[in-house]
Amino acid sequence: MDDLARHLGLSRATVSFALNGRTDVRISEATRARVVAAARELGYRPHAGAQSLAAQRTDLIGFVTDIPASPFGGGIIHGAQAAAWRRHKLLLIVSSEGDPEIEATGVEMLLDRRVEGLVYATQMHRVATLPAAVEAVPTVLVHCTSDRPGAVSVLPDEVEGGYAATRRLLAAGHRRIGLVNLAAGLPASTGRRSGYERALTEAGLELEPALVRQGDATATTGYDLAARLLDLADPPTGLFCATDRMAMGAYDAAKERGLRIPEDVAVVGFDNQEIVAAYLRPALTTVALPFAEMGVAAVEMLAATAAGERVLDRTLTGRLVERASV
Template sequence: MAIKRTRNVTMTDVATRSGVSRTTVSFVLSNRENANIPDSTRKRVLEAVDALGYRPNAGAQALAAQKSDWYGLITEIVTAPFAVDIIKGVQDKAWDERKFVLIASSEGDPAMETAAIEKLLEQRVEGLIYATTWHRSVTLPQAALEVPTVLINCFDPDDRFACVVPDEEMGGYRAAKRLLDAGHSRVAFINLDPAMPAAVGRRAGFDRAHAEAGITVDPDLVAYGHAEADGGYDAAAALLDSPRPPTAFFCGNDRMAMGAYDAIKERGLRIPQDIAVVGFDNQEIISQFLRPRLTTVALPFEQMGAMGVTMLAGLIAGEPLSTNRMLIDCPLLERASV
């Protein structure tokens, strides 16, 4: 059965019960300095607040102070595994700052994004965080410029907003270097779609690791699996059946690594004894349950969420940012596939 709510207790009710003016109640509740309110009066007001169950009107407080203690977070799919990690990073860091987070799902629909931003601004959020589940360029509605705004896992092509993105190049470098250091000189790279920022960065890291090792990248060992398991399987199968097959695979994400595992095992080859594999993303439902467990590079979603809040707090406080684009490290997680 629903609980019947009593009418809202007002500041006037508190003033009447404690025998003081409404202004005195306001000064006590706002801890107004230099109000010269006796301790006995302050105690009487607070006792009345407790007895009546008075709650301040957050909307009125925000209007008066131009400060709400709320941040707004817009993300496309709040139930996606990576989005959950971003949300956790944002919420945990916001709580450390004694702030709260209002979350709006946009489902990747520009109309919903605009509506979500407008609704969050109506709630007088102090700033906005906009997060995507994959690294890309985005264009936000003009309304996002009304308050400090930080982008997570995405960037504005016109550089209007500060952003936090993964260091894709360093991640690609670490993956390739791990395989090269293990003694592999023919490392195949099954990349994402070539135009994606993640694909560009990871390829740059792959090339840099080879250059440092004094090895020229064989263009025949670079393929594209379009981020799907089937694409990883097809690319790996073609490479393994080529005249000079690779001895190791760096896959641009864990899904493609899962497909590569199937192609490798179908040919009677063993991982890592015959073929080594490194993935990217650390999608735990894949990387920790493949056998052998997949060595992979982690995308730092939780850390990006936390850094986004740190940058937003700085912008709200009027502090200059050291950079408008913060790169977050992508660590290598060693398991059993190399």
């Protein structure tokens, strides 16, 4: 500002008022335009650190995650970044790769940069162990929960997702529907099974334990579990797979047995992992988790906290993406 003032023959105060758009002081529009033009010509840039000290606000949001390279990380980051940008905030991202030491150090570095709040996002819907330092600023968890006091979360509605997937198979006329589920004890596994069971009960169908198989979220496991279901004496005509990768394995199990999709057996996935779901043949009908929407909600919840509002957990519903496998 001193350089600009000397260059223009004006006081430093006049330059400051012009650049900061002050309307409570009398500066002619010609002078204001002259200052702005000179600042652009000379490459003037405000000192963000000094401004944040003066305003007691940095406009920075920390984002800590183990998922930047996963198929789902992009959605959460995109949503959070778009919401932050609309509020003139900058997102600082720390990728922990699931390493607790990197995570703890990353949080400390973000706090050193005086972030106004933290978004903590996980790839898997789980109970997370948070670094103790997160208590220093408002924090919103995405796709996870924590037993730490005061932590609030934005989560996908796993029950409604499982319900929608099963209802789609029921609507197509299927009455024997197998569930290729995630391992027991995971929030996603429990919720998706609960939605599956609710849909069957509403349709007046009995729950058959033999039609439910559980394992890890891989194509190999999907193949193994679907094969066991399709080899039953009275096999299911519809399969609800708890992930799109598991559905990919189920496709192979069905085709090895000479079964056509969807004519002989229908398949519904979960996640809408587009590099899988959109390119299977036939393309996979699946439930899309609201990852971008969760990222947006997390930033909105931080803003509400900053405004002094009471913020509670939020649950967002995904949507059924129709393709050709039912």
